[in-house]
Amino acid sequence: MRIPRIFTEQNLLSGEQIELEEAASHHLSKVLRMQAGRELILFNGAGGEFAATIHEVNKKHVIVSVQEHSAENRESPLELELAIGISRGERFEWVLQKATELGVTKITPLITERTEVKVNGDRQEKMHDRWQHILISACEQCQRNLLPQLSAPIQIFDWLPSVNSDLRFVLHHRDSKTLPAEQKPQNVTLLIGPEGGLSESEIEQALAKNFNALTLGPRVLRTETAPVAAISLVQYLWGDF
Missing domain, CATH: 2.40.240.20 (Hypothetical PUA domain-like; domain 1)
Structure with a gap:
């Protein structure tokens, strides 16, 4: 049992x-x-x-x-931040759960131009508490002993200047670049939009902050599918998959 x-x-x-x-x-x-x-x-x-x-x-x-x-923690050797636009209801909660199972180190909920969820005051505190509970439940299930760091929601343009990862990727389905498998980073940041994706100005600002455009094939992935695919690829190349 x-x-x-x-x-x-x-x-x-x-x-x-x-x-x-x-x-x-x-x-x-x-x-x-x-x-x-x-x-x-x-x-x-x-x-x-x-x-x-x-x-x-x-x-x-x-x-x-x-x-x-x-002393076992079952953590990936790769420090991986998922920065993702907040999406509605169960979609975002599903992403939090799966990102935890896949070994993400830090999760940053982003408020973007196309974010439809209202995040303010008491509602923000309740949402954060619920999200934290989801991370805890996921760690109980997947046998992680260190909780991913969960940041407070932040405007994307306030967050971009703070990123200092070795490699930074913004998912952009209209591009054609893939992951550079020959590199060996110690830390990676993945930037993914909400429903409807990131706006052109948000992508341009990310590229100006040394992000690399990344596409995951010819099909357009939903906001809850894209992070699972991207995290899995990153963990396969540079983590513990």
């Missing part, structure tokens, strides 16, 4: 007992219906993971005994 992986924001030390957060406790006790004695794996994003055993299950919380630590 598969051993559940649980994220916690608490400090973890071998030999101690901790009370898991309410959401994690509910998942273990009410959804998985686990009882005392069952094995778990705990991680908190600080690196590595801990074996653990459920010590007690009560009405509201699960208490676990923390055991030995493993």
Whole structure:
């Protein structure tokens, strides 16, 4: 039987007992219906993971005994940033999940000329919290122990000057350039637009900031398909695929 992986924001030390957060406790006790004695794996994003055993299950919380630590993180040797225009609803959330599974190091949600989602005030905070939860769930599933860094949404023209990766690519289906397989970068940035793509001025500004135009074949890919294809190719060439 598969051993559940649980994220916690608490400090973890071998030999101690901790009370898991309410959401994690509910998942273990009410959804998985686990009882005392069952094995778990705990991680908190600080690196590595801990074996653990459920010590007690009560009405509201699960208490676990923390055991030995493993330093395994399962991270790609390539630092990879995905900067992508915010798209509507489940499309963007699907991208966050798959990018995490594929080993992206940093995700930067961009506000572009064609972004249709309103990002402001309380709504931005709620969206960020939901996105962070999606990253945590994806890490629990794919066995990553370090969470990707999730930036706050930013205007594309404010973000472009901050990029300093070895290689930078902007997806541009009207171009014909492909990935330079002979290079060996340590870090890469992928820039992808929302529904409708990036505007001509946004692409021009990216190219002026040392981005390389990149096309992924003759077909136009949707905003949720393009990052999966691009990340997979980059990880194959320079990462751990």
